[in-house]
Each structure stands twice: as structure tokens, then as C-alpha cells.
Amino acid sequence: MTFAAGDDVVVSSREHSGHHRTPGYLKGRRGTVLRVYARFRNPETRAYGGDGLPKERLYLVSFELSGRDRVLADIFEHWLEQAA
Amino acid sequence: MTRAVHDRGGWPTEAPIDRTEHDLADWEILMDALENALEARGVMNTDEMRRGIESMPPAEYESVSYYERWLFTTETILEEKGILVPGELDARVAS
Numbered sequence: 001m002t003f004a005a006g007d008d009v010v011v012s013s014r015e016h017s018g019h020h021r022t023p024g025y026l027k028g029r030r031g032t033v034l035r036v037y038a039r040f041r042n043p044e045t046r047a048y049g050g051d052g053l054p055k056e057r058l059y060l061v062s063f064e065l066s067g068r069d070r071v072l073a074d075i076f077e078h079w080l081e082q083a084a
Numbered sequence: 085m086t087r088a089v090h091d092r093g094g095w096p097t098e099a100p101i102d103r104t105e106h107d108l109a110d111w112e113i114l115m116d117a118l119e120n121a122l123e124a125r126g127v128m129n130t131d132e133m134r135r136g137i138e139s140m141p142p143a144e145y146e147s148v149s150y151y152e153r154w155l156f157t158t159e160t161i162l163e164e165k166g167i168l169v170p171g172e173l174d175a176r177v178a179s
Contacts, residue, residue, distance in 0.1 A: 025094030047135035
């Protein structure tokens, strides 16, 4: 599903043993979309000799981690779910 | 949830961050240039390069330096693609 700036999202915590760019410490975390960048080739297939198509949408997502600190991370759309 | 050795953000630690600057050795600069040349020529890409580093045995990953990981992945990916024969680099270095 597609998201817009301001949307609340949750990073998927599904198991994925292959190459992917979603950091473990953010899996299962709730965040807020700050920006929709564009669509890029998918590193998860490109890492194994594929062309990375279809392109996946990439988002800048903000996470409140400790109440004092905020982390901004680039997360691909297929790793994001709508927050309940 | 299992996390691979490279996926280390947020690991709990009390150890201070090592902020020591260090000069690069000549071979490290060459390693960077070689990797970029291979990517510019379309021989391998950044995602393959990262995947190769992530495939390192954890103990080896922990014990080597940044550019030694680049060397490991470049050799691994070039062998996969049949550009290098396994052992070819070692044989050339030894000769």
C-alpha cells in the first residue's frame, strides 16, 4: 500500500534471511512518514544479480526511540504497514 | 527475530565509540578505486557488494577491517560470476 507524509506506519517484523536494507532495530517499530522520495530498484533482488525491477517506493520515516531521541531512516514501501 | 552480524544498529553496549582518525593504507585506497571501477563498468553493483559482506562468517566479519571486508566481497562476487577462479588471487600473490 502507498503512504503519504504524516501517515503513521509500522515496520514489518517478518523474518527475511536474504539481503535487505531494513535495520533490525526498527522492525516492529511505529513511525511517521516524513517524506516520499521516489521509486528505486529493489536491492533485495539486485543483490543476487537481478535487475531490481519493479522499482519500490522509498520513504523517509521518523521514529521516536527513547522519548528524547528521534531516528530518521529510509525504508522501502514493502517493509511498511499501516499503523493500527 | 534473528539479526545478521552486520545488522548492528542499536546493539546494547557500554563501550565508548572509537573516534580515532587513521590514515588509509595504499591498498585500501586501491581497493576503493577497484570496487568503484567494477561498479562503473557494470561488473558488480553495490547491493551485490553488500550481500557478499553480509555472507562473511560472523567471526571473520568481526576480526577484519573495513576494506578487508571489501576485498572479501569483491573476490566472492567475482568468483560467483566466473571472472575469478577460486584461489586465483592467492596463487598470484604467492608467485
